[in-house]
Amino acid sequence: MQQPWWKDSVIYQIYPRSFMDSNGDGIGDLPGIISRLDYIQQLGVDVVWLSPIYKSPNDDMGYDISDYRDIMDEFGTLADWEALRDGLHQRGIKLVMDLVVNHTSDAHPWFRESRKSRDNPYRDFYIWRPGRDGREPNNWRSFFGGSAWEYDELTGEYYLHLFSRRQPDLNWENPQVRREIYDMMRWWLDRGVNGFRMDVITMISKVEGLPDAPVVTDEPYQWGGDYFIHGPRMMEFLQEMRAEVLAHYDALTIGEAVAATPAHAIELTDREHGPLDMLIHFEHMALDHDPGGPAGYGWRPWNLAELKEVTTRWQEALAERGWNSQYFSNHDQPRQVSRFGDDGRYRVESAKLLGTFLHMLHGTPFIYQGEEIGMTNVAFDSIDAYRDIETINHYRLMLEDGVSPEEAMALVHKRSRDNARTPMQWDASPHGGFTTGNPWIGVNPNYREINVEQALTDPNSIFYYYRELIRLRKENPVIIDGRYKLTLADPPEIYAFTRTLGDDRLLVILNFSSNQPVFNLPEEVPAEEGELLIANYAVEEGVDFREFPLRPWEARVYRLAPPG
Numbered sequence: 001m002q003q004p005w006w007k008d009s010v011i012y013q014i015y016p017r018s019f020m021d022s023n024g025d026g027i028g029d030l031p032g033i034i035s036r037l038d039y040i041q042q043l044g045v046d047v048v049w050l051s052p053i054y055k056s057p058n059d060d061m062g063y064d065i066s067d068y069r070d071i072m073d074e075f076g077t078l079a080d081w082e083a084l085r086d087g088l089h090q091r092g093i094k095l096v097m098d099l100v101v102n103h104t105s106d107a108h109p110w111f112r113e114s115r116k117s118r119d120n121p122y123r124d125f126y127i128w129r130p131g132r133d134g135r136e137p138n139n140w141r142s143f144f145g146g147s148a149w150e151y152d153e154l155t156g157e158y159y160l161h162l163f164s165r166r167q168p169d170l171n172w173e174n175p176q177v178r179r180e181i182y183d184m185m186r187w188w189l190d191r192g193v194n195g196f197r198m199d200v201i202t203m204i205s206k207v208e209g210l211p212d213a214p215v216v217t218d219e220p221y222q223w224g225g226d227y228f229i230h231g232p233r234m235m236e237f238l239q240e241m242r243a244e245v246l247a248h249y250d251a252l253t254i255g256e257a258v259a260a261t262p263a264h265a266i267e268l269t270d271r272e273h274g275p276l277d278m279l280i281h282f283e284h285m286a287l288d289h290d291p292g293g294p295a296g297y298g299w300r301p302w303n304l305a306e307l308k309e310v311t312t313r314w315q316e317a318l319a320e321r322g323w324n325s326q327y328f329s330n331h332d333q334p335r336q337v338s339r340f341g342d343d344g345r346y347r348v349e350s351a352k353l354l355g356t357f358l359h360m361l362h363g364t365p366f367i368y369q370g371e372e373i374g375m376t377n378v379a380f381d382s383i384d385a386y387r388d389i390e391t392i393n394h395y396r397l398m399l400e401d402g403v404s405p406e407e408a409m410a411l412v413h414k415r416s417r418d419n420a421r422t423p424m425q426w427d428a429s430p431h432g433g434f435t436t437g438n439p440w441i442g443v444n445p446n447y448r449e450i451n452v453e454q455a456l457t458d459p460n461s462i463f464y465y466y467r468e469l470i471r472l473r474k475e476n477p478v479i480i481d482g483r484y485k486l487t488l489a490d491p492p493e494i495y496a497f498t499r500t501l502g503d504d505r506l507l508v509i510l511n512f513s514s515n516q517p518v519f520n521l522p523e524e525v526p527a528e529e530g531e532l533l534i535a536n537y538a539v540e541e542g543v544d545f546r547e548f549p550l551r552p553w554e555a556r557v558y559r560l561a562p563p564g
């Protein structure tokens with residue numbers, strides 16, 4: 001069977017608001033992206049995924065859409081979008097758009113109608129319920145804190161919003177809603193979009209009756225995921241979407257899938273029957289979350305044994321059926337080098353190690369803007385410097401829970417989504433060259449050292465290392481299709497695995513620490529010779545790869561020659 005084009009692709013995510021500002025209003029925009037297309041091409045990626053650029057009041061920075069068929073004023077016009085599409089396609093790069101259809105903005109005309117009266121023709125586009133004993137219809141918690149229901153005085157009922165109260169959930173049970181969405185998808189596909197990243201797509205079907213979630217904390221609202229994630233009609237809706245829309249286009253579909261297990265992923269992305277092509281799962285993103293922490297926003301240190309366990313389980317389960325994405329970063333997550341690497345002394349080494357890990361796994365790698373130059377978390381002094389609704393709400397909830405402002409800020413520094421949303425650092429000029437005006441969110445003060453211009457002049461930069469990783473994927477089918485196997489190497493700081501395709505075998509050795517543990521080739525991996533494919537330190541020729549001390553955050557990939 002012919003490989004679909006996206007299996008050996010690398011995807012680059014752009015968060016338009018923070019990528020490049022072309023007109024000095026402090027907000028990134030489409031002409032700004034166009035001005036940096038050569039840079040993206042130089043990296044060698046195949047696909048660009050744009051976070052939402054549609055009309056939006058920006059309560060959740062574009063994930064609250066008020067018009068699916070037009071561009072946000074601050075970002076530009078449809079003509080700019082066409083120029084961006086053409087600029088990408090001329091460079092051989094495909095364009096994936098964010099599709100946010102679990103909810104709209106409350107400013108969407110559908111919702112404005114829906115709210116008007118109980119018998120408005122659009123009433124059923126959303127999920128309205130009467131209150132229960134003067135309270136919300138159930139005890140579900142919103143992802144951004146507080147109840148998932150908002151009371152609307154005009155008609156005396158509540159509407160469901162799994163995210164902000166300005167993001168009412170669409171009612172997928174209504175066939176008219178589904179038809180509107182499919183029409184809109186065709187509208188974009190007919191304009192040359194190459195695929196969709198589908199926002200919280202596994203939440204579109206809610207369990208009938210919307211039952212209360214079990215009470216497991218002493219917070220007023222509870223996690224109701226069991227009643228709206230992978231709900232009873234989710235597969236049916238997605239199969240319908242596939243038959244009605246996707247089957248008629250060569251489009252890549254990436255499903256964002258909170259709480260997905262490998263079994264869900266196989267069902268959703270099976271090549272023959274699955275409605276989607278790949279998933280964004282979250283298991284590794286939970287490794288440093290402490291669910292018992294304040295306001296559901298707790299943090300704990302992650303550990304390598306757990307990362308190995310999660311990764312290995314997913315790699316093994318999806319070895320033959322289904323397909324996966326590989327990521328540590330996106331616009332919702334702290335910067336990977338600060339979170340899983342070392343953003344101090346070994347920033348460059350650890351950023352390269354994390355890149356090696358992601359690019360040497362089975363699955364499609366995602367690079368989030370700035371990752372390729374090793375951008376780090378930020379730590380603004382005051383909550384007033386933060387823009388993200390999730391961050392701001394949780395800060396307030398933590399204080400209400402009695403957490404001290406210092407402790408709450410420490411958690412914000414660890415977990416805030418704004419860590420990923422500070423502007424792209426282009427050069428050492430004011431505001432990192434992102435804007436000539438006042439940026440909508442502060443630039444990370446380390447832009448003078450960490451920026452694109454610096455990376456492009458340094459042949460040992462993270463940027464060039466990433467470019468090499470991407471090139472290796474193109475040239476070595478074993479990286480795309482090889483079977484993953486964890487090698488049982490001690491000591492515990494080392495993560496080593498092999499990838500095997502026929503006679504071709506790669507050995508990936510990663511030291512996830514600033515220590516210098518000794519690597520010993522395990523007996524189960526017999527090999528006489530190893531040819532170095534890539535490494536993040538200079539490696540002398542002729543040294544025995546079967547036993548050697550690793551340097552801090554050292555990463556090496558060898559091609560093994562079989563014995564005899």
Ligand code: TEU
Pocket residue numbers: 060063064100143163199200256258331332333390417
């Ligand atoms: O995110 C889905 C989601 O569940 C997030 O709340 C995520 O778990 C959290 O941000 C991690 O801290 C998607 C989008 O990627 C996100 O930006 C949106 O806010 C959200 O959907 C609502 O559209």
Ligand code: CA
Pocket residue numbers: 021022023024025026027028029074
């Ligand atoms: Ca602008």
